[in-house]
Amino acid sequence: MNKYHRILDKILKKGKLQENKKGGIKYLTNELIELKPLDLLEIFEGHGIARNKLKNELQLFIKGERLTEKYREIGVNWWDYCGPILVNSYPTYFEQLPKLIEKINKEKRNSKNYVLFLGSTAAESNQQPCLSLIQFQIDAGKLVVSAYQRSSDASLGLPADIYHLYLISRQVDIPLKSITLMLANVHIYDNNIVSTQELLKGNAPSFNLNV
Numbered sequence: 001m002n003k004y005h006r007i008l009d010k011i012l013k014k015g016k017l018q019e020n021k022k023g024g025i026k027y028l029t030n031e032l033i034e035l036k037p038l039d040l041l042e043i044f045e046g047h048g049i050a051r052n053k054l055k056n057e058l059q060l061f062i063k064g065e066r067l068t069e070k071y072r073e074i075g076v077n078w079w080d081y082c083g084p085i086l087v088n089s090y091p092t093y094f095e096q097l098p099k100l101i102e103k104i105n106k107e108k109r110n111s112k113n114y115v116l117f118l119g120s121t122a123a124e125s126n127q128q129p130c131l132s133l134i135q136f137q138i139d140a141g142k143l144v145v146s147a148y149q150r151s152s153d154a155s156l157g158l159p160a161d162i163y164h165l166y167l168i169s170r171q172v173d174i175p176l177k178s179i180t181l182m183l184a185n186v187h188i189y190d191n192n193i194v195s196t197q198e199l200l201k202g203n204a205p206s207f208n209l210n211v
Helices: 005-015 037-046 049-064 069-072 090-094 097-107 157-167 190-200
Strands: 016-019 023-035 114-117 133-140 140-149 178-188
Touching: 005 023, 005 037, 005 157, 005 178, 023 037, 023 157, 023 190, 037 157, 049 069, 049 090, 049 097, 049 157, 090 114, 097 114, 114 157, 133 157, 140 157, 178 190
Parallel strands: 140 178
Antiparallel strands: 016 023, 023 178, 114 133, 133 140
C-alpha cells in the first residue's frame, strides 16, 4: 500500500465524523505525508491520475487564466461551480510561480526559504485555495518541497495536489529529495466512502465531486 493509500485507509479506520454544508465527512486533523521520489513513483504507477489534464491545468494557473471556459477547453470542468471567473483562486497566486522558480534556479541558496503564499483574507473569493503555502528549501544539494493544506479532499483533491507539486518541483534545476504535505484537515465525503474502499481493494471506481 503506497503512502497515499495509507492516508485513505487511516481516514476510513480512524476518521471522526462531521457534517458540513457539503454533506457528511470522515476526517483527520494535522496529518503529515512525506514523499520521496520512490514514493511518488509508487503513487503515480499505482493510482489513476489525470496527468494530462492536471499538467494543462497547472499551465493555465501559471498563466493566470481565470476564465472557467478555458479550463473546460482542456477537459477540466471541476471549476464550473465557482462561476465564470475564478476570483482569488489558484491562478491569482500561481502566476507568481515562474519568477519564484527563476529566482531559485539563479540563487540556489541553502540558507534561504523560498515561499509561495496562496490565498488572501482581504480579497474577494469564490474559492479560497485549499493549498495555502508552498515552500522550497535546498538541503545538501537537494530540493525539499513543503506544502501546507488547510483542507484536503483525500479522494479527489489530494492526488491532484501531489501531482501538481511534483510538476512544480521538476521546474527547479535541483534533484528532488522530498515533497511533504501538512494536512490541517484531510477528509473523505460520505458519498465517496464505498468508492474509496473499492479503490483500496485494487478496483478503479469513480468518485463524486462535492461542491
